[in-house]
Amino acid sequence: MFLMDATTIIIISVVAGVALLGSLCSTFVILKRRNKAPKIKIDEEFINNIITLYGDKNNISNVSTDNGRLKIEVKDLDIVKLNELKEISTNGVFVTGNTIKTLFRHDSDLIKRELEKRL
Numbered sequence: 001m002f003l004m005d006a007t008t009i010i011i012i013s014v015v016a017g018v019a020l021l022g023s024l025c026s027t028f029v030i031l032k033r034r035n036k037a038p039k040i041k042i043d044e045e046f047i048n049n050i051i052t053l054y055g056d057k058n059n060i061s062n063v064s065t066d067n068g069r070l071k072i073e074v075k076d077l078d079i080v081k082l083n084e085l086k087e088i089s090t091n092g093v094f095v096t097g098n099t100i101k102t103l104f105r106h107d108s109d110l111i112k113r114e115l116e117k118r119l
Helices: 006-034 044-053 081-088 106-118
Strands: 061-066 070-073 093-096 099-102
Touching: 044 081, 044 106, 061 106, 081 093, 081 099, 081 106
Parallel strands: none
Antiparallel strands: 061 070, 070 099, 093 099
């Protein structure tokens, strides 16, 4: 029968632990990449739809981003189509005064730049 001393057992345990940890990390990275929501192309139709939902160009007074959300200040909140915005939003529509924060599947900074080109 083969007997191992304490040092050999410790070395084998450390090597096995490092191998297991590496395997778990690799699996986590692969699963995380698979679960990412695909980015949807921001085309002219999408931007024009956003402008319409916020009550047209003349109703939008300021466009910015805040923590990944598109932040749009409007002149008249009554003409904004909030229910339709909620349908295309991925995480709700938040209204404070005349400021509307919305999260879309798209990169908010990219939407902001595209909106600024058209306003």
